[in-house]
Amino acid sequence: MTGLGSAVREFLLAFADDEHLIGQQHTEWIGVAPFLEEDLAFSSIAQDELGHAAALYAIVAGDGDPVDDDLRIDDLAFGRAPEDWRSAQLVEITSDDWAHALVRHWLYDAAEQLRWEQVAQSSLTPLAEAAARAEREEQYHRRHADGLLDVLLPVPDSGDRLRTALADLLPLAVGLFDPVAGEAEAVATGVASAPFDSRLDEWTDRVRRRFDVDPARFLPAAPTGRLDRHPDFGPLLVRMREVIDLDPAAIW
Amino acid sequence: MTTDLLADRVRSAVATVDDPEYPGISIIDLGLLESLDTTPDGHVAVGLIPTFSGCPALSMIADDVRRAVDDVNGVASVDVRWLGAPVWSVDRVTETARATMAREFTVAVRIGRGPVACPRCGSPTDERSMFGPSRCRAVHTCPTCAEVVEVMRA
Numbered sequence: 001m002t003g004l005g006s007a008v009r010e011f012l013l014a015f016a017d018d019e020h021l022i023g024q025q026h027t028e029w030i031g032v033a034p035f036l037e038e039d040l041a042f043s044s045i046a047q048d049e050l051g052h053a054a055a056l057y058a059i060v061a062g063d064g065d066p067v068d069d070d071l072r073i074d075d076l077a078f079g080r081a082p083e084d085w086r087s088a089q090l091v092e093i094t095s096d097d098w099a100h101a102l103v104r105h106w107l108y109d110a111a112e113q114l115r116w117e118q119v120a121q122s123s124l125t126p127l128a129e130a131a132a133r134a135e136r137e138e139q140y141h142r143r144h145a146d147g148l149l150d151v152l153l154p155v156p157d158s159g160d161r162l163r164t165a166l167a168d169l170l171p172l173a174v175g176l177f178d179p180v181a182g183e184a185e186a187v188a189t190g191v192a193s194a195p196f197d198s199r200l201d202e203w204t205d206r207v208r209r210r211f212d213v214d215p216a217r218f219l220p221a222a223p224t225g226r227l228d229r230h231p232d233f234g235p236l237l238v239r240m241r242e243v244i245d246l247d248p249a250a251i252w
Numbered sequence: 253m254t255t256d257l258l259a260d261r262v263r264s265a266v267a268t269v270d271d272p273e274y275p276g277i278s279i280i281d282l283g284l285l286e287s288l289d290t291t292p293d294g295h296v297a298v299g300l301i302p303t304f305s306g307c308p309a310l311s312m313i314a315d316d317v318r319r320a321v322d323d324v325n326g327v328a329s330v331d332v333r334w335l336g337a338p339v340w341s342v343d344r345v346t347e348t349a350r351a352t353m354a355r356e357f358t359v360a361v362r363i364g365r366g367p368v369a370c371p372r373c374g375s376p377t378d379e380r381s382m383f384g385p386s387r388c389r390a391v392h393t394c395p396t397c398a399e400v401v402e403v404m405r406a
Contacts, residue, residue: 023306037381040391044383051306055336070311129336133305136339136406144382251311 004124008191009060011182012127013076014086014226015115016056018176020077021091022108023049024240025101034098041144045105048137053077055130070251078244082229082237086180090172092230099161100169102152106145107166107173110206113138114199115176123190149210166211170218177203178223258326259290265320266298272309273386274359277352279313283344286335294328296321299335304387310334341406353404359389362405370394370401377401 004012026046033039054073061072090108095101116135122128152158177200186192204215243250266288267280279285279300287299298317302310314332321330342361345353353359354371362368367376375396384391384402392401 037383040381040383040385044387047306047308047387048304049306051304055305126336129339130305132337132339136341137305140382147382 004060005182005185005189007182007185008124008189009182010086011180011186011191012056012060014088014180014182016053016060016076017085017087018091018108019049019056019112020053021087021236022104023047023053024236025091025095026105028239029098029101038098042101045141045144048134048141051137052130052134055126055133059124059126059130074244078241082233083227085229085233086226087229087233088172088175088178088226089228089230090169090175092233092236093172094232094236097161097165099152099158100165102145102148103162103165103169104173105141106149106210107169107207108176109138109141109145110210111173111176111199111203113142114203115196118192118194118196118199121193127191146210153211163211163213166207166213167218170207170215171220174200174219175223175226178226180226258294258296258324259288261324262290262296262298262321262327263288265324266317269313269316269320272312273388274349274353274357276356277349279317281346281349281352283340283346284313286338294326296324296327296330298330298332300332301335301338301340303340306387342404345404357402358399359402359404360392362390362403368392368401368403370397370399372399372401373397377403379403 023046026042026049029042030039030046033042054077057073057076061076090104095104113135116131116138119127120131120135122131149162153162177197179195179197183192183195187195204219207213207215263280263285266285267278269279271277271279271282271284274282282303284300284303285298286301287297289297298321300313300317314334317332318330321327321332342363345361350361353361358371360368360371360377369375370377373394373396375394377392377394379390379392381391388404389402390405392403393399394401
C-alpha cells in the first residue's frame with residue numbers, strides 16, 4: 001500500500017505481530033494436544049491466525065496480496081530484531097500446560113473480535129476486507145474455546161487449573177489493550193474507529209461472565225507496554241526462524 | 253479473433269485447474285474465480301478469492317492458473333491476483349461440485365445453519381469436530397449409516 005504512513009504502519013504491525021505469535025503458539029500444540037480433535041482445532045485455528053497475520057503484514061509491506069508480497073512478508077515476519085517487534089507479552093510467553101493454552105486462546109480471541117470490529121469500517125480498504133474475512137473465521141474459534149470451557153470449568157480439578165491459568169494470564173492479556181504507537185494517527189485517519197482501550201471494559205465484562213471472577217483483582221497497576229519482549233520471546237523467535245535460517249530463500 | 257472468444261478460451265483454461273484439496277473439482281466450481289478480464293491484444297487479468305485467509309495453497313493455485321492461461325492461444329500476458337473481497341462462502345460452490353464431493357469424497361457442503369444431510373443416505377448428521385483434516389472441513393458422523401462425513405463449511 002503506497003502512502004501508508006509510518007505511524008499507521010506501526011499500528012498495523014502490533015496487530016500483525018500478535019496474530020503471528022498466537023498462531024505460532026497454537027501450532028506448537030499440534031501432535032501433543034490432549035486429544036485428536038484438539039490437534040485438529042489448534043492446527044486449524046493457528047492456520048487462520050497466521051493467515052490474518054499474513055494479510056496484515058501484506059498491507060504493511062505492499063499492496064495487500066499475500067502471494068505477491070511473499071518475500072516482503074517474510075522480512076517482516078522473520079527478519080526483524082526483537083526490539084522491533086510490537087507484540088503483547090500474552091502471545092510471547094510459552095504455554096506448556098493445555099489449560100493455560102486454552103485460557104489464552106479464549107482471552108485472546110475475545111479481544112481479537114473487538115479488535116477486528118475497530119477496523120471493520122476502516123478507511124484502508126484491504127484492512128476492512130481482512131476484518132470481514134477474519135470475523136467469519138473467528139466465530140468458529142470462539143465457539144471452540146467456549147465449548148470446551150462450558151464443559152471443563154464446572155469440573156473441580158479442571159476448573160481449578162483453568163482459574164489458576166487465568167490468574168497467571170490476565171495481567172498479560174490486558175496488555176493487548178495498551179495503546180500502541182501510531183494508534184492516534186490510525187484513529188485520526190479513519191484506519192481504526194477508536195482507540196482499542198475504549199473496548200477494555202467490554203472485554204473485562206466478558207471475562208467476568210465467562211470465568212465468574214472479578215478481573216480487576218488481576219489487572220496490573222501500570223500498562224505492561226509493547227516495547228519490552230518477554231524472556232520467552234528469544235527462544236520462540238529461534239524456533240520460528242528454524243527454516244529460514246537453514247535456507248533464507250526457501251519457498252514453502 | 254475477438255475478445256469474447258479469447259475470454260471463453262481463458263475461462264476454459266482456468267476451469268482445468270483443480271483445487272489441490274479436491275482433485276477433479278475445478279476452482280471455478282468451488283467459486284474461487286471472481287473476475288476475468290481480457291483486452292483485445294491478449295492481456296488477461298484473473299481475480300481469485302481464497303476460501304480461507306490462511307489457505308496454504310494460494311501460491312500453488314495462482315501458479316497453476318498462470319500456467320494454464322499462458323498456454324492459451326492469443327494470450328500475451330497474464331496477471332493473477334488474490335482479491336480481498338468478496339468473502340468466499342459455501343454458497344459459491346456449484347451443484348456439480350457438490351455432487352462430485354458427495355460421491356467421490358463423502359463431503360457434504362453446509363449451507364446455512366440447518367442440519368447436514370449424509371451424502372450416503374441423506375439422514376441428518378451429528379457434528380463430531382468443528383475442525384477437520386483441512387481448514388475448511390468439519391467432521392460429522394451419520395447416526396443412520398454410521399458413515400464419517402466431512403463437511404465443507406463457511
